[in-house]
Amino acid sequence: MAVAPSHPRPRQQKRKDWILRSQSSGMERIEAFFHGRGYAMHRHDTYAIGITMGGVQSFQYKKSMRHSLPGNTMALYPDEPHDGQAGSEAGFRYRMLYIEPSLLQDALGGVALPFIEGGISTDPRLFGVVRNLLLHMDDEVEPLQQDDGIFELARAMDAVSGKRPRRHAADFGAAQLAREYIHGALDRTLTLDELAQACGRDRWSLTRDFRSFFGTSPYRYLSMRRLDMARRLMAQGLPLADAAAMSGFADQSHMTRLFTKTYGIAPAHWLRIMRREA
Structure with a gap:
């Protein structure tokens, strides 16, 4: 009995990495997809606050590897080194908000900046606020709409924050x-x-x-x-x-x-x- 020749299974083509960016005053929003390593270790002077939309989003933060899944909120403190990479072969898709601490300070009124322990929160209050700020990436955010969102974000961050950086008497x-x-x-x-x-x-x-x-x-x-x-x-x-x-x-x-x-x-x-x- 003749044996049918075997044919190699076609190799699945990897999706290309991409970034979609939206900028407004004091606030930058991105949506991105990476199939492997997205970013080397780096740090920026803004908060990085976002949600994972698909896959496993892994990153080094505070000397430990963290893994964010859909439904989690990431909240990275300003100037803290971190990287970004896929936690599975499927890659990861996410939306992130980079917001100047000064905008949160306008709402907080001169208190120490909120700090989320471990950089990941499962609190639904914070997730809901962040998700609303990151909806409709291709739409322009009206100034009053942005101010309302920032106020809600500041309140949610303050409510769910864990230990805070030590404070001294400051001007x-x-x-x-x-x-x-x-x-x-x-x-x-x-x-x-x-x-x-x-x-x-x-x-x-x-x-x-x-x-x-x-x-x-x-x-x-x-x-x-x-x-x-x-x-x-x-x-x-x-x-x-x-x-x-x-x-x-x-x-x-x-x-x-x-x-x-x-x-x-x-x-x-x-x-x-x-x-x-x-």
Whole structure:
């Protein structure tokens, strides 16, 4: 009896990685898919708050590997190193909100920033608020709608937070003033002495105050606002060298190093996987 020849099973083609991005004042929303390693270790000065929509989303955070599943809420504290990778061969799809701590501070009124133990919450209150903020990625968020969502997020984060970073007696007004001053100096060299003098505080008290209320140092905050500007310019089609120069960086290499260290992905690769629709 003749045996039918065997045919190799067609190899299943991997889905391409992609990122869909939406930007509004002080808040960035993304939806993304990665089939393997998405990001190297990196850190940014915003909260990273999001939901896993499919697959297993794994990441190193606070010296442990975490695994987020659909129904979980991820809430990563500002300036905490983390990476991102698929926890299964199917890859993972997620939506994430990157929000400046200053927006939460406007609602919290000058208290220590909320901290979610372990970076993952199963609390339905937080999940519902975050899911609403991440609905309809292709729709423009109205200012009043965004303010309502941020207020609800601040209340939910405060309600479900675990232990908080230790606080010292701090001057919220001085920290706010320093933040505003930094926004006016993105295109030039700024020293801590100049910043302290403008705010009426000594250098190290101001540094502690700034970290307490905004989750990062004044220099990191300045660098991140320059990166925000560079990303906007690159997304508009400007060459990397021009985007770097217009954003206050010494040169393209300087911007590329900081971009990769901050986002865990090189700017050229970031541009390649950006897409407008899922």
